[in-house]
Amino acid sequence: MTRITVSVDGASYADDVEPRMLLVHYLREVLGKVGTVVGCDTSNCGACTVHLDGRSVKSCTVLAVQADGHEVTTIEGLATGGGLHxxxxxxxxxxxxxxxxxxxxxxxxxxxxxxxxxxxxxxxxxxxxxxxxxxxxxxxxxxxxxxxxxxxxxxxxxxxx
Incomplete structure (x- = not known):
């Protein structure tokens, strides 16, 4: 297990993860951010797109350990102030x-x-x-x-x- 600290939708999280865990699975299974969906697991469909330090990435191609020390924004964190983005x-x-x-x-x-x-x-x-x-x-x-x-x-x- 590897310890990571990551900011997701403005909140800080510290978790132990398997080094091979994909960011999409970390977001969904560990943090409960199920708005980020698993589409193809091969980076072909883009359904799992999130922002990593403000840039879009397909989270099925990023390991959770690669997000250590970084900021992730999911669809759940896009809106602010109670209204839609x-x-x-x-x-x-x-x-x-x-x-x-x-x-x-x-x-x-x-x-x-x-x-x-x-x-x-x-x-x-x-x-x-x-x-x-x-x-x-x-x-x-x-x-x-x-x-x-x-x-x-x-x-x-x-x-x-």
Missing amino acids: PMQAAFHDNHALQCGYCTPGMIMQAVDLLRENPHPSEEEIRTGLEGNLCRCTGYHNIVKAVAAAAESMAGEGSVAR
């Missing part, structure tokens, strides 16, 4: 989900996309999300939601986090 609200308002399985990872990737490019074109949104798969929606409303969130966040002067 603008990206979460945009997904809701634009009907950008069907089964919802890909939604947490898609939102986390989209937030990172807007952090890097606050005013993306439709093509840039599609390119920025291409590592995240959705089997239900055809992506039209997802792209629409990301564009709406970009507009909303620009209007509020928000910085994607």
Whole structure:
């Protein structure tokens, strides 16, 4: 076992973990952060996307020990102050989900996309999300939601986090 200390959604945790434990399993099984879902375990689908020190990563490709001393934000920690994050609200308002399985990872990737490019074109949104798969929606409303969130966040002067 290896002792790790990690900040997850603003709270500090210290736990003993197996060195081979994936971050996605640590988040779900140890911390109960079940909004981060296991999709494929091969990094193909992006359903497990979280932010590690503010950058999106597929948590099925990161060992929990690699997060030691770092900050992780999950879909549960994205909203602050009791309201939805603008990206979460945009997904809701634009009907950008069907089964919802890909939604947490898609939102986390989209937030990172807007952090890097606050005013993306439709093509840039599609390119920025291409590592995240959705089997239900055809992506039209997802792209629409990301564009709406970009507009909303620009209007509020928000910085994607």
